[in-house]
Amino acid sequence: MFKLALNAGHGMNTPGKRCLKTIDNNETREWALNSRICNYIEKYLSEYEGYSLIRLDDTSGKTDIPLKTRTAKANNFGADFYLSIHHNAGINGRSGGGVIAIVYKTIKDGSTTALWQKALYERIISATGLKGNRSNPLQKQDLHEVRESKMPAVLLECGFMDSSTDTPVILTEAFAQKTARAIVEVLAEKGGLKKKDATAKTTETAAPTARKKTVDELAREVIRGLWGNGNERKTRLCNAGYSYREVQARVNQLLR
Ligand SMILES: [Zn+2]
Known part of the structure; x- marks a missing residue:
């Protein structure tokens, strides 16, 4: 603790x-x-x-x-x-x-x-x-x-x-x-703190019915500002188990 x-x-x-x-x-x-x-x-x-x-x-x-x-x-x-x-x-x-x-x-x-x-x-x-x-x-x-x-x-x-x-x-x-x-x-x-989401995700991954958001959904959420900016966005996406690179690439595509 x-x-x-x-x-x-x-x-x-x-x-x-x-x-x-x-x-x-x-x-x-x-x-x-x-x-x-x-x-x-x-x-x-x-x-x-x-x-x-x-x-x-x-x-x-x-x-x-x-x-x-x-x-x-x-x-x-x-x-x-x-x-x-x-x-x-x-x-x-x-x-x-x-x-x-x-x-x-x-x-x-x-x-x-x-x-x-x-x-x-x-x-x-x-x-x-x-x-x-x-x-x-x-x-x-x-x-x-x-x-x-x-x-x-x-x-x-x-x-x-x-x-x-x-x-x-x-x-x-x-x-x-x-x-x-x-x-x-x-x-x-x-x-040494753990993200609460990270625990939830472990359970989620274990359950076959769990559904992850698609890159497209995430990109749209990013554009709406739901994932913050810069390093914060990167950290939060990674902590939630997503690929920052993939999502950001889609964001750039959508904003083009
Ligand atoms: Zn002071």
């Missing part, structure tokens, strides 16, 4: 933690963005089995739970991995930024934690394209969450809330979904 401690940083009313008004008139709160990604992570994880999860933040956003309480909860839970979702600031309305993944300052390159950090960062960048312009997006810092948690811990800064290039992107639902999907893929791989 893979145990995940998942944290949406801050609370709705934590002072200062919000998008820059000149870019986002609503001054969207950081917790709202953090929590939205965490909620999608929970949703996408529910497609898998073999894990248990606790949220370390107040999921209503009302209380900014002290960091000590959050890490203590993760430690008591005996989590295998600690994932904290944040959004960054410090660009002051200029352009640039991007996703940053942070681990504790003493973490060695090539260690379990460093591999988590690298995998999460790379998968999110490939899914969202929010690479930004930071010289070192894989950072080591002395932050409470990554220091006090007893398990591998990564704090993700999912783009800047005061960047003219990042902020419009991170405000979108699509960005939250892609980021969460990328994270869940890494969690599933590293946590």
